[in-house]
Amino acid sequence: MLSADQVKPGAQAVLSRADFDHLITVLQAEGYDVIGPTVDNGAVVYQEIDNAGALPEGVASRQAAGRYRLEKRADNALFGYIAGAQSWRPYLFQPSRTVWRAEKSGDELSFTEPEEPAPKMAFLGMRACELAAIELQDRVFMNGDAPDPDYAARRSGALFIAVNCGEAGETCFCVSMDTGPKVTRGHDLVLTELIAPDAHDFLVEIETEAGAEIARKLPLRAAEPQEVGRADAILAETAQSMGRALDTNGLKEILQDNQDAPQWGDVAERCLSCANCTLVCPTCFCNTTEDVTALDGESAERRQRWASCFNLDFSYLHGGPVRPSVEARYRQWMTHKLAHWIDQFGDSGCVGCGRCISWCPASIDITEEAAALRRHAEEADNGEN
Amino acid sequence: MAKPKLAVWKFASCDGCQLSILDLEDELLALAETVEIAYFLEASSKTVAGPYDLSLVEGSITTPHDAERIQDVRRQSHKLVTIGACATAGGIQALRNFADVKEFTKAVYARPDYIKTLETSTPIEDHVTVDFNLRGCPVDKKQLLEVVSAMTFGRKPMIAADSVCGECKARGSVCVAVAEGTPCLGPVTHAGCGAICPAYGRGCYGCFGPSDAANMPATARLLQAQGLSEDEIVRILRTFNAYAPAFREESEKHDAPNDQC
Numbered sequence: 001m002l003s004a005d006q007v008k009p010g011a012q013a014v015l016s017r018a019d020f021d022h023l024i025t026v027l028q029a030e031g032y033d034v035i036g037p038t039v040d041n042g043a044v045v046y047q048e049i050d051n052a053g054a055l056p057e058g059v060a061s062r063q064a065a066g067r068y069r070l071e072k073r074a075d076n077a078l079f080g081y082i083a084g085a086q087s088w089r090p091y092l093f094q095p096s097r098t099v100w101r102a103e104k105s106g107d108e109l110s111f112t113e114p115e116e117p118a119p120k121m122a123f124l125g126m127r128a129c130e131l132a133a134i135e136l137q138d139r140v141f142m143n144g145d146a147p148d149p150d151y152a153a154r155r156s157g158a159l160f161i162a163v164n165c166g167e168a169g170e171t172c173f174c175v176s177m178d179t180g181p182k183v184t185r186g187h188d189l190v191l192t193e194l195i196a197p198d199a200h201d202f203l204v205e206i207e208t209e210a211g212a213e214i215a216r217k218l219p220l221r222a223a224e225p226q227e228v229g230r231a232d233a234i235l236a237e238t239a240q241s242m243g244r245a246l247d248t249n250g251l252k253e254i255l256q257d258n259q260d261a262p263q264w265g266d267v268a269e270r271c272l273s274c275a276n277c278t279l280v281c282p283t284c285f286c287n288t289t290e291d292v293t294a295l296d297g298e299s300a301e302r303r304q305r306w307a308s309c310f311n312l313d314f315s316y317l318h319g320g321p322v323r324p325s326v327e328a329r330y331r332q333w334m335t336h337k338l339a340h341w342i343d344q345f346g347d348s349g350c351v352g353c354g355r356c357i358s359w360c361p362a363s364i365d366i367t368e369e370a371a372a373l374r375r376h377a378e379e380a381d382n383g384e385n
Numbered sequence: 386m387a388k389p390k391l392a393v394w395k396f397a398s399c400d401g402c403q404l405s406i407l408d409l410e411d412e413l414l415a416l417a418e419t420v421e422i423a424y425f426l427e428a429s430s431k432t433v434a435g436p437y438d439l440s441l442v443e444g445s446i447t448t449p450h451d452a453e454r455i456q457d458v459r460r461q462s463h464k465l466v467t468i469g470a471c472a473t474a475g476g477i478q479a480l481r482n483f484a485d486v487k488e489f490t491k492a493v494y495a496r497p498d499y500i501k502t503l504e505t506s507t508p509i510e511d512h513v514t515v516d517f518n519l520r521g522c523p524v525d526k527k528q529l530l531e532v533v534s535a536m537t538f539g540r541k542p543m544i545a546a547d548s549v550c551g552e553c554k555a556r557g558s559v560c561v562a563v564a565e566g567t568p569c570l571g572p573v574t575h576a577g578c579g580a581i582c583p584a585y586g587r588g589c590y591g592c593f594g595p596s597d598a599a600n601m602p603a604t605a606r607l608l609q610a611q612g613l614s615e616d617e618i619v620r621i622l623r624t625f626n627a628y629a630p631a632f633r634e635e636s637e638k639h640d641a642p643n644d645q646c
Contacts, residue, residue, distance in 0.1 A: 047557075
């Protein structure tokens with residue numbers, strides 16, 4: 001066992017699989033709702049879990065464009081799946097919520113904001129790409145001109161327990177986006193799952209004091225140098241086995257300079273305009289507000305809900321939508337995500353998690369669409385020279 | 386100020402959407418306090434003469450008599466809102482539009498010569514001006530309340546016309562098309578039901594008709610890739626909203642001419 005003063009930010013230690021339940025028990029005792037991976041309806045999803053038994057032990061998730069299937073792993077890894085079906089987004093940026101209520105009493109009109117306290121959540125099993133996505137959403141919801149108090153309250157109380165990816169998925173490309181697979185920032189604790197024929201342990205790396213407070217209550221032992229070395233080797237191998245790659249070199253200019261490329265029409269033939277890519281994207285932040293009145297006219301409510309640039313209503317101005325075609329809407333999404341985002345927020349809006357590829361019912365692959373546009377741009381350049 | 390007068394009318398339909406009004410239960414008293422329920426035969430045989438501030442119309446037009454009656458309803462109504470797939474798209478009975486209705490009457494009735502019916506089942510909007518079409522088979526009661534409330538206060542109803550996928554993801558369901566390969570009309574179906582079927586592991590049946598941006602040819606290719614035959618594609622598109630233009634046009638592309646003989 002490590003002594004309490006050895007468990008501090010920057011320290012490395014080892015938690016055995018047999019003691020993993022302690023992590024969840026300690027989090028619960030500290031008042032956290034533990035949100036972690038679990039299997040539900042054929043996919044790994046992030047839900048509130050009561051104990052380690054709910055984790056997807058021995059589960060692998062195989063992904064391809066428009067396809068997701070669970071399989072059995074050869075080992076009993078707890079975090080052996082690729083990033084879950086939906087990101088952590090719904091827990092911080094809620095699908096819908098009431099912004100305020102207005103009540104009429106005689107001639108008086110009063111406004112009240114809902115006063116439900118934000119839940120204190122511990123997210124268990126966050127991947128590097130997902131932490132990068134939250135960093136991007138923070139810029140929108142917390143650091144912008146109009147901070148979102150609900151997001152901020154949920155975000156500030158949350159504890160982030162990350163896991164380094166032991167393998168890459170078929171639709172993963174975090175290496176291209178420089179967001180993973182190694183967890184480097186944004187987390188409180190990070191685990192690396194170490195499985196050997198005779199041992200099953202987690203290398204625990206402590207990043208923050210909040211993480212250290214939890215770690216001090218765990219039965220940790222000192223990490224052996226070879227365990228740290230194995231964790232590094234696992235990450236190196238994961239980085240080498242990305243299922244997809246996105247060439248970002250000059251991509252911003254390619255997208256912004258080729259708004260009339262025939263590729264947009266080609267993808268519009270296939271795109272269902274169903275909005276699934278934006279709904280599973282961990283960085284998409286668009287939302288809309290709706291005002292509704294009660295039947296008696298004595299009260300009204302402003303509600304906020306997720307919106308998507310794939311919906312016709314999204315660009316509706318007086319007279320009609322600005323982007324009436326699927327072509328215009330797909331172009332808007334992809335150019336914003338990969339190009340205009342850089343102008344707006346200083347970074348690409350894509351973290352390379354691959355969800356928009358896996359969960360597109362029409363199997364549209366953003367990396368292939370980007371490559372097709374690049375070929376078009378290069379051919380156009382060659383034609384000019 | 387007098388309470389607005391509400392009328393509820395039935396045309397060719399199963400009454401399910403009218404039942405959605407009665408199913409409001411908790412809100413029904415508030416509704417009755419806000420509006421005068423002046424004409425609603427499903428609820429009461431006591432009626433108050435028109436004109437009416439708001440008419441809710443259920444059902445499609447399938448008889449010469451109803452084609453005249455809807456004109457009268459329109460004349461008596463300040464605002465007219467259709468409720469449900471029959472009224473907005475012709476309903477399941479619009480399957481007759483793809484066949485010869487005389488063959489049906491011969492097969493069903495002992496004395497088909499007693500039956501006076503039209504060749505087609507058509508939506509209300511084909512006959513009169515409609516102020517708002519509320520989709521669904523049946524309609525969603527919360528949406529119904531929202532439309533009545535919006536019409537009462539003269540504001541736009543907050544009814545999203547985008548696809549079921551948004552509701553499916555908002556409730557945290559796993560996509561059945563991607564995770565199980567289940568044929569699902571969710572990507573091209575108008576939202577409103579709250580994505581009930583995918584939450585229970587079933588593909589969307591398209592009860593709310595096509596969404597405002599439905600890409601039907603791409604959907605048909607996806608259904609083919611999921612193993613549906615041409616006949617099965619026709620069947621999945623021809624249910625409660627068979628005659629809604631987007632579903633109708635796509636199903637006609639897959640309906641081989643020899644099947645119609």
